[in-house]
Amino acid sequence: MTDRKHELAGNLAKVEERIVAACAAAGRKREEVTLIVVTKTYPASDVRILSELGIRHVAENRDQDAAPKAAECTDLPLTWHFVGQLQTNKVRSVLGYADVVQSVDRVRLVGALSKEAVRRERELGCLIQVALDADEGGRGQRGGVGPDGIEELGEIVARAEGLRLDGLMTVAPLTGPYAGREQAAFERLMDLSTALRRSHPAANMVSAGMSADLEEAVAAGATHVRVGTAVLGVRAGLG
Template sequence: MTDRRSELAANLTAVRARIDAACAAAGRAPGDVTLIVVTKTYPASDVRILSELGVRDVAENRDQDAAPKAAECADLPLRWHFVGQLQTNKVRSVVGYADFVQSVDRSRLVTALSREAVRAGRETGCLIQVALDAGADGRGERGGVAPEGIEELAALVARSPGLRLDGLMTVAPLTGEFAGRQQAAFGRLMEWSTDLRRAHPAATMVSAGMSADLEQAVAAGATHVRVGTAVLGVRPGLG
């Protein structure tokens, strides 16, 4: 445990230094960017160590892994972010522990989230996931709504009981015009965020960037970066 704590502490220090350097290069204050540690596939014991090391935001992408982990760590001062593609039959469980759902990408999901948030007496923060590689069906390879669908979906979230519209999220696409052009992709997300905030001034979160491209996200203006491997190490196989 001591070795693992030392490993995580060193990794966290390195990642925070990268964020600080990226902020300095972009003329931003370090406190402008929140680190979310993506703890998927890692045990609750790691989450507990991270909390002891000052981490306050953690993310998961599969409810079957996240729900028991969140329950085991319920005594910790953490904010839980759900970042994976979310099926409506998992919404009740996710609303029970997630402070934020960053992968809102269709109206049916908004309706389900609202219903369960009201039932649970919770307010759930929602980010619209934008697909920069959206196909003819209006969805991306890894989820997300096409850019032209942002306004309508955001308005639905904003008027839905139990939900709070917090901003936008994206994943750098592997295909399409933005493939391999992370900073351009994140810059476009910032343009859509600016448009969104004209109608919804409180929707200030911009979640973009991961272990390999957090610098580009910070340079573009992201408020939150989602980092897993650089903090926790190479992920074990999911089996």
């Protein structure tokens, strides 16, 4: 086993232990939580190793990095998630590899995604990104639609040709009433998910929690956690 594969295997084992413990503490089954490894800034060689180690879900947040990497990994049995703020001029490229876009936060983006999905004759999974730090009717610092905009945007996604409304995503906010209160933030997201599922029962995916707060996300009921640093480490020069 190469040094890098040994390192990633060890890190994955530690993350797995954390998820197992968090599920046990929450009275949940381990299979209720899917690990998505955020591979942003890391090379295709790491993605290949992760696949060898059994990872099936990876996430990227910058198309210019993700597109060539995904092209090198087309032979791997992976589901690719796009988790960054997405400009409409990048939609065509992103739909070349992404199976799920977790950062849907505005009507114009829905239109662009739908048009490209139809052109490619495929279905794209979509999560509404929720900004828990948004002003009423506004958007958050990291993108996302405020809680009061979820129902309307969800309806638009659900009706859009080529798109599938899969659920909700959030990033623990750095400002506002939930700053430093990850557990409360993720519980609020679960409440919003429950409300969305009344109209869209199949939209049951809840993506929340990262390396520092995956336990809080699992405790709240998240179905997917997005972990980068705890698996891949901190890249030199990136802090």
